[in-house]
Amino acid sequence: MATAGSTAIEEALSTHLSSAGFDVYWPKSEGLPAVVAVDKVWGVLVIDLADDEAGGLVELNRKLGRLRMDIPEISRVPAQRLVVTNGAAVTGGQVATVADALGGVFLNHLARRGMDEDARRAVSAHFAPRLSIDVPRRDPLFDEGATARAFQRLVLDEEQSEIACRPVEDVLLLTGPPGSGKTLVLAARAKWLASQHPGWRIGLLCYNRTLVPYLESLVWGHANISVFTVGRLASFLRVRVSLSDEEQAERDVARVLKEIRPVFDAVLIDEWQDFMDAWTRLILAAVRPDRGGATLGGDPKQALYRDVDRDVALAGRKVEVATLSKPYRSTRQILDVTSALDPTMDVDGKEQAPDGEPVDLVWAESVEGIADAVAKDIQMILQIDGRKPQDIGVLVTRKWDMGRVLYGLKKAGIPAGAVYPNKAAEFDLANPVVKVMTVHSAKGYEFDVVFLVGMEHLTNPDGSDRASREGRSGYVGSTRAKDQLVLTYNKENVYLDRIRALPHELVRQWVWPDDYPEED
Structure with missing residues (x-):
């Protein structure tokens, strides 16, 4: 079903339920089903949205089976099923029309099944776990508002939905601050186009190989959507294009451009600000005109490799611009601290971001000390806050710090794994380990809690391109955090001076090991 319609239906279902x-x-x-609802009187209700009744019920039964495996306590509870479909003539039994879903009429057809309190608590614990224990001294990472914020991020808002489903004549530039949903809008648009035009071939492109598995998971179930890096795309088009030298890439594309025949009915590019101009021209040449067009999502402030030249890359194209205004991912406190890194990095719309906990700034004498502090914090998070290892990312500004950080985590008994670009195919975001990766590899990803290691390595701003890009790595790394951000350092620089100057309600400062609880 269309993304915009699906969003409205899910919101209506949630309100009525x-x-x-x-x-x-x-x-x-x-x-899993689109909606899971539980009540001690009505029991378990699972709801899905589908294009047809028969196929939708079969798929919903499969999803209910998966849900029962994930939450064994509900296996003994008779479940009610509901498929909302455009194809339904009337509401009754296990099927509801879209109109009756929006109006809440489906509630009249439910039966009183009932469920015990243990089963209801098991569902709550699975989808919204919470636990609070008092720990002496350093315990700043418990976040009571995380669940409410997570709910806000679940669906596309009206602005995002309109962009995902709008017609694109040629090229649409999608911009917005970090966490405003650019990647989700691109994925939603790809799925909407794939559903509306099953015969179309749709390409979804990204810069980093580590982002491929995540994008594939977002568009899973649509065989006519393919996820590419530029290297994969060049191989698919059977051309050779430099992936490292911009001048050579220009020569390569100039040579092969006349050979390219349109093979895609629509393309979508994530992290477009890092694409070479030549790559963009190659990609656009592979798009059939008068179909779904090209949607290019990006934020110039997050450019870590180069600065795309829009006038060169899009010369001769009809360009529309859509701007997302509200950052959903990170809290206002995280965005306020990120904006303080540099006047040029002010995050647009940060005043609309959800409220959260202050950012934590931790000093230790060495990288080994930083690794121990991070390990101690993660131990407390896993014991106290109900989070899981896969909710946590440790991002380093320099790749040579990965080994020492990983060693410190594993020494403390924390399940952790390094993420390397050359092993992107093995990367599973759901794997229950703390992810240790570079800021560059983390682009496009997000974690509930982020530890950013290596702030001291950022070159003081001096107006040079190198210093600017290094400053952006602090910007990008910080905005991977959804709920909580911990910045670490063992030396001084301008960025850290600016952060320490912020008020206590934005930044809490700590020293390792003095401010941490002693071992039992």
């Missing part, structure tokens, strides 16, 4: 007394959860996974 909550009014009826249900606890409502939105798993947002391809393998």
Whole structure:
């Protein structure tokens, strides 16, 4: 079903179910129902959106089976199923029309099944775990508002939905601050186009190989969507294009451009600000005219490799611009601290971001000390805050710090794994380990909690391109954090001076090991 319509239906379902007394959860996974609702009187209700009744019920049964495997306590509870579909003539049994879903009429067809309190608590613990224990001294990482913020990020808002489903004549530039949903809008648009035009071939491109598995998971289930890096695309088009030398890439594309025949009905590019101008011209040449066009998502402030020249890359194209205004990912405190790094890095719309905990700034004498401090914080998070290892990312500004950080985590018994670009195919975001990766590899990803290691390595701003890009790595790394951000350092620089000057309600400062609880 169309993304914009799906969003409206899910929001209406949630409103009606909550009014009826249900606890409502939105798993947002391809393998689970769109909505899971539980109530001690009505029992378990699973709802999915589908294009047709028969196929939708079969798929919903599969998803219910997966849900019962994930939460064994509900296996003994009779579940009610509901498929909302455009193809339904009337509401009844296990099927509802879109109109009746929006109006809440489906509630009249539910049966009182009931469920015990243990099963209801098991569902709540699975989708919204919470635990609070008092720990002496350093315990700043418990975040009571995380669940409410997570709910806000679940669906596309009206602005995002309109962009995802709008017609694009030639080229649409999608911009917006970090966490405003550019990647999700691109994925939603790809899925919407794929559903509307099953015969179309749609390409979704990204810069980093480590981002490929994540994008593939977002568009899973649509065989006519392919995810490419530029290297993969060049191989698919059977051309050779430099992936490292911009001048050589210009020569390569000039040579092969006349040979390229349009093979895609629509393309979408994530992190476009890092693409070479020549790559963009190659990609656009592979798009059939008068179909779905090209949607290029990016933010110039997050450019880590180069600065795309829009006038060169898009010369002769009809360009529209769409700007997302509200940052959903990171809290206002995280964005305020990020904006303080440099006047040129002010995050647009940060005043609209959700409120959260202050950012933590931790000093230690060495990288080994920093690794121990990070390990101690992660131990407390896993014990206290109900988070899982895969909710946490440790990002380093220099790749040579990865080994020492990883060693410190594993020494403390924390399940952790390094993410390397040359092993991108092995990267699984859901794997229950703390991810250790460079800021560059983390582009496009997000974590509930981020530890940014190596702030001291950032070159003081001096107006040079190198210093500017290094400053942006602090910007990019910080904005990978959704709820909590911990910055670490063992030396001084201008960026850290600016952060320390911020008020206590934005930044809490700590020293390792003095401010941390002693070992039992």
